[in-house]
Every structure is written in structure tokens, then in C-alpha cells.
Amino acid sequence: xxxxxxxxxxxxxxxxALLYAALILFAIYYLLPLxxxxxxxxxxxxxxxxxxxxxxxxxxxxxxxxxxWSEAKVGVAATGLKPYFWNxxxxxxxxxxxxxxxxxxxxYVLTKYTFRGAxxxxxxxxxxxxxxxxxxxxxxxxxxxxLGIAGTTWGLVLVHTAYGLxxxxxxxxxxxxxxxxxxxxxxxxxxxxxxxxxxxxxxxxSGPIIVVTVIWLFTxxxxxxxxxxxxxxxxxxxxxxxxxxxxxSSGGVKEYNVHFAGAILAALxxxxxxxxxxxxxxxxxxxxxxKG
Amino acid sequence: MGSLEIDSLDKSYGAAKVxxxxxxxxxxxxxxxxxxxxxxxxxxxxxxxAGLEDITGGEIRIAGKKVNDLAPADRDIAxxxxxxxxxxxxxxxxxxxxxxxIRKIPKAERDEAVHRVATLLQIEDLLDRKPSQLSGxxxxxxxxxxxxxxxxQVFLFDEPLSNLDAKLRVDMRTEIKKLHxxxxxxxxxxxxxxxxxxxxxxxxxxxxxxxxxxxxxPAEIYNNPVNTFVAEFMGSPSMNLIxxxxxxxxxxxxxxxxxxxxxxxxxxxxxxxxxYAGRGVLLGLRPEAITDxxxxxxxARVVETASCRIDVLEPSGADTYCTTDLGGKDVIGRLRADAxxxxxxxxxxxxxxxxxxxxxxxxxxxxx
Ligand SMILES: Nc1ncnc2c1ncn2[C@@H]1O[C@H](COP(=O)(O)OP(=O)(O)OP(=O)(O)O)[C@@H](O)[C@H]1O
Ligand SMILES: [Mg+2]
Numbered sequence: 210x211x212x213x214x215x216x217x218x219x220x221x222x223x224x225x226a227l228l229y230a231a232l233i234l235f236a237i238y239y240l241l242p243l244x245x246x247x248x249x250x251x252x253x254x255x256x257x258x259x260x261x262x263x264x265x266x267x268x269x270x271x272x273x274x275x276x277x278w279s280e281a282k283v284g285v286a287a288t289g290l291k292p293y294f295w296n297x298x299x300x301x302x303x304x305x306x307x308x309x310x311x312x313x314x315x316x317y318v319l320t321k322y323t324f325r326g327a328x329x330x331x332x333x334x335x336x337x338x339x340x341x342x343x344x345x346x347x348x349x350x351x352x353x354x355x356l357g358i359a360g361t362t363w364g365l366v367l368v369h370t371a372y373g374l375x376x377x378x379x380x381x382x383x384x385x386x387x388x389x390x391x392x393x394x395x396x397x398x399x400x401x402x403x404x405x406x407x408x409x410x411x412x413x414x415s416g417p418i419i420v421v422t423v424i425w426l427f428t429x430x431x432x433x434x435x436x437x438x439x440x441x442x443x444x445x446x447x448x449x450x451x452x453x454x455x456x457x458s459s460g461g462v463k464e465y466n467v468h469f470a471g472a473i474l475a476a477l478x479x480x481x482x483x484x485x486x487x488x489x490x491x492x493x494x495x496x497x498x499x500k501g
Numbered sequence: 502m503g504s505l506e507i508d509s510l511d512k513s514y515g516a517a518k519v520x521x522x523x524x525x526x527x528x529x530x531x532x533x534x535x536x537x538x539x540x541x542x543x544x545x546x547x548x549x550x551a552g553l554e555d556i557t558g559g560e561i562r563i564a565g566k567k568v569n570d571l572a573p574a575d576r577d578i579a580x581x582x583x584x585x586x587x588x589x590x591x592x593x594x595x596x597x598x599x600x601x602x603i604r605k606i607p608k609a610e611r612d613e614a615v616h617r618v619a620t621l622l623q624i625e626d627l628l629d630r631k632p633s634q635l636s637g638x639x640x641x642x643x644x645x646x647x648x649x650x651x652x653x654q655v656f657l658f659d660e661p662l663s664n665l666d667a668k669l670r671v672d673m674r675t676e677i678k679k680l681h682x683x684x685x686x687x688x689x690x691x692x693x694x695x696x697x698x699x700x701x702x703x704x705x706x707x708x709x710x711x712x713x714x715x716x717x718x719p720a721e722i723y724n725n726p727v728n729t730f731v732a733e734f735m736g737s738p739s740m741n742l743i744x745x746x747x748x749x750x751x752x753x754x755x756x757x758x759x760x761x762x763x764x765x766x767x768x769x770x771x772x773x774x775x776x777y778a779g780r781g782v783l784l785g786l787r788p789e790a791i792t793d794x795x796x797x798x799x800x801a802r803v804v805e806t807a808s809c810r811i812d813v814l815e816p817s818g819a820d821t822y823c824t825t826d827l828g829g830k831d832v833i834g835r836l837r838a839d840a841x842x843x844x845x846x847x848x849x850x851x852x853x854x855x856x857x858x859x860x861x862x863x864x865x866x867x868x869x
Contacts, residue, residue, distance in 0.1 A: 391586035394553050399600035400574030413590035
């Protein structure tokens, strides 16, 4: 690509300029909502009421952020989003860890310790990914009730584990399918057992796909609303549900600046996860794509 | 008692029989090379010996001990893979020491063993590198180091040199041969390369479609193939199989071979051909048994000469290969480079019939 543009400098430069213009335009388009949220979250409410959502703040204030975090009314109690933020963390972190480990083990078994019916089992797991959440709500509620963990964080962890496992297995299975079987055989001859091979040989080479899986799971579980609102209790409801309550429960005036700050707070963890490991995300997806 | 004995081994994948009643024995310090066309079951046989594949029937014994039900690690074997299979996340040192680490051998002992093997293979400088920082030949050495450090009863090699370029392959071949002589180890070695097979082996086993065709020393396989498959498979250019008519002459059985022009060529044949009188057979002659007159083997007992039309001449440096039509087939002979023979003309060729082998054309089995 670059070699071709260099060999025809004039046409190439015009083309490149157009390309960049288009890319910048798209970037602006996608960044605009973020800008609006950021700008308005640091304005006093009066300034927003004057009408210009696009303007930069004239008076900079972090009061809305403080309010959204620890003072605003969420539902009935004026707790801010803070307790729910921790609810989400307590739900997401165990779920992501459990699903990633199980997904990796599944992928390992499905590719390197295959057994009769492995493909059918895998097909059924994949099918699980595509069952709409709504259909599973009532059975899930029954199961949680039966296990006595309805309304708890662990109940939510279980539901998300069940839902995340299909995709996590898919990711790891495809990644490990390209992993040389001879390496596993060499390790077996060296005397390594099932778990030694997994932890010493397979996992150290799984960096990219672990990143992909973690980002995918973290984003999905953090952003989930339906399970949270269905199975969450006061002390287990995640951030997304609280944000909804925050926006819909403020009695008289709509405090847009607080809402914006709350929305950013709710989106922040997934953003951070992506920014920190996004490079590996793309790389992991690419390596999967190339190796099939 | 051999170092490795394979007794009526059967192996199926579901309904597909991949290995059928294999019997091979290799003595201590022997070098067994498995050859055969792609998909004939060489790797499967090797993996069965290693215990990486379960066998369907038969018995495998290593140093007299039945190993059918032992895990690969407990069979006293080590394996070198075609892709080298070095653990990518470990250093060379880690790779070589991994097996010992699993077996909980103390660190000092491990270091000493790694050092010993590294010195033997001249890879001391590479010990702290990752496999990705090594060349193909270096990886090959490390893979051998990982096998050597175990000091096993039997070494298994699955096409270890096939990923190397031609020059390196020849070097490593010599190195493996030296190593074998120095260590006196028992080796089972899979290859596609006939020269590798001929130069390394003390015993060659030729497989086809999961059936062992012949096992024997390289000379036996080369000079006395049991059937046309083995005859054509080993040697390059491969053995000529000339259609001939068996007959009875005044001095015993004869073979008569049709020529494009002129009378058929009539050659004396061994006594066993008598039973085939009046029927077609295949006369097997390697190119080096068909020469110009001066190059004929003076120690041979039966050398026949005949005038043949030379269709093609292919100089290859040391020798010149010629093609002539016998029995309706292109037959290749090997001439001295300076033999006064020209393409498209008749020339006198010498046939060394000491080296002749004769096959049944229907079954492909050896008659004489
Ligand atoms: N896991 C398997 N399931 C079913 N069939 C198999 C399996 N592995 C190998 N085979 C079949 O067994 C036969 C022997 O395979 P093998 O790998 O031993 O051949 P090979 O002689 O090593 O060939 P190559 O020279 O190409 O390496 C082939 O026909 C192959 O298709
Ligand atoms: Mg093979």
C-alpha cells in the first residue's frame, strides 16, 4: 500500500488526504457523544439549562461527579453510585476469572484431549450463546432460588458464568486448534500431566486470547442490565441498574450534569480495560483470524 | 532379546485399519529406519511405540518389558519431532531440563545434565535463548538435546531433518550418524528421504498401506527386494522392471525381451523361472546393472551384452544415464561419463545378470 502511493506521489497524496479526512470525520462522529457527556458533566446545571449542550463549560465544577459518586439519590436511598460500583466489581471480577479459566480448560480439552461427541458438546455450548437472555430468565430464577443464592452477587456470577462460557470456549478452542499438537505430545513424553501441560505449556502461550476473552467478558458482564435488574438485590445490583435508577428517580429537576457524570463513571472501567489492553485485543483477534 | 520388539501390532482408527500385523525387532544399538509412501502409517507406528497412540492389538516390548499399558513418560523412550516441538515460552535450558523438572530431579543434577548434553551438541552458547531466537539447525540440535538428556532405551525420530535446507540436512545426517555410533543408542527413525534411510540404517522397514513389506539391512532391501513395491520404492533412479517372456532354452530357462527393432533379446534365467515358462514375468535390473561394455563388473559371473537403441542420454556429471526401450518400457542404464555412446544410435550395453531379480507380474512377488 505505502509502496504504491510512494511510486505515484501526486495521486497517492490526494487519496491519502481524502482517506484521512474521512477517518477524522468518523472519529469526530463517534467521539461527539463522549464530548457532550464530558463537557456537560463538569458544568453547573444552570449552564446546561441555558440550552447549548455543545458549548465548553464556562464554569468548571466537579460537583456533579462527586454527587453522582456518593450523594445522588439512587432509587430511594441517597447513596450515589459508589456502593453499586463495588457491587459490579464484586460480580465482574470473579465471573471473568472463572469463565476465562473454564473457557481455557474447555478449549484445551476440546482440541487436545478430544473424545467422542466433543463436537456435539461444543455445538451445544455455542447454541447456548445464542439463546436470548429473556428466554433464560425464568429458568435461571428457579435455579438461583433452588440454590439459595437468588438476589446475591454470587447468583449473578453464576448466571454470567453460564452465559459467558460458550463464547469463552469458542475463543480458546479456535486458538488452541492452531496450537501445535506435537508440543503437547512432547510434554507428555517429558512426563507432564493434564494440568502441568495446561499451566506450563498452553497458558504461557495464550496471552493474546486471554486478553480478548477478558475484554469481551468484562465489557459484556459490566454492561449487562437485564440480569442485574432481574436477579440483583439492594446489595448486589450492579452499576448499570443503579444508573438507570439514578436517571429515572430524581424527583423534580433533571440533573443532567449528574446523569452525565454517572454515565461516564459507569462506562469508565470498560474503557480503561480496553485502553490498557486494546492493542492485544486487536492482535489476539488477528492471530485467531489468520490461523483460523 | 531385542531392545525393541513389535509383535503383531494392529492399530485402527474406528473402522480404518492403519497398521496391520506389524512384526519388527531391533537389537540394542540398532538403527531402524521406517520408510514408505505418505499415509502408510510410519508416524502412527512411531507414536504407538511412544505410547502417544493406543494400539488396537499386539504387543510392544522395550528392553524385554511389555509397555502396552505404560504412559509415554514411563516407557524409557525419547522422541524428536518433525516440527522440533520446542516449548516456545521456555529457554533452551528450560526445554532440555523440563522432563527432569517434572521427574523432580534435583537442580544441581539437572544443571549438570544440561551442561553435558549442551557440550556434546555444541549448544552451550544458546542455553539462555528462546526457541524463536534460534535457526532451524539450532532448534534441531536443541530438540535432540532434549531427547539425549533422558538417556532412554530407545530414541524415536519422526522426520527430524525434513524442515531443514538441503545442505544442513546432509550435515545433520552425518551428525546423527556420528552420535549414534558414539552413544550406541537404539534408534527408530522415520524418513521420506531414501539416502537418509540407506546411509543411517542398520535395518530398514518398508511399509505400504499399513502393511510391513520387508525389513532388512539396507543392502538386503536394495539388492533383494521381496516385491516390486520395495524394488521401485528404494533407489534413485528406481529399479527397472522390464516385461519379459519366460521360456525354456537348451541350457535352461530363458527370458526373452521384446525390442522395438530386431529380434527379441534372450537372456539366461535362474532355475526358478522354469515354472513360469510360457508366461510373462518382470525382470528387475537397477540402472547400475545396465552399463556400457567397459564399465561392466569384471567380477560378475553372468554378464550379457546386447545392442540397443539409445533414445535419451542424460549426463549427470560423474555418470551418464541412458534410456532405451526394452519390453515396451523405458529402461534406464548408467554409463561412464565418457562412454563413446551417442543419442539416437545403437550401442552395446552390458547387463549384469548377477543383480537380476525376477517378479511375478500379477502379484508383484519375487520369483527369483
Ligand atoms: N487421528 C486419526 N484419525 C483417523 N485416521 C488417522 C488419524 N491419524 C492418522 N490417520 C490415518 O492413518 C494413516 C497413516 O497416517 P500416518 O500419519 O501414520 O502416515 P505417515 O506414514 O506418517 O505419512 P507421512 O509420510 O505423510 O507423514 C493415514 O491414512 C491417515 O489418514
Ligand atoms: Mg508422518
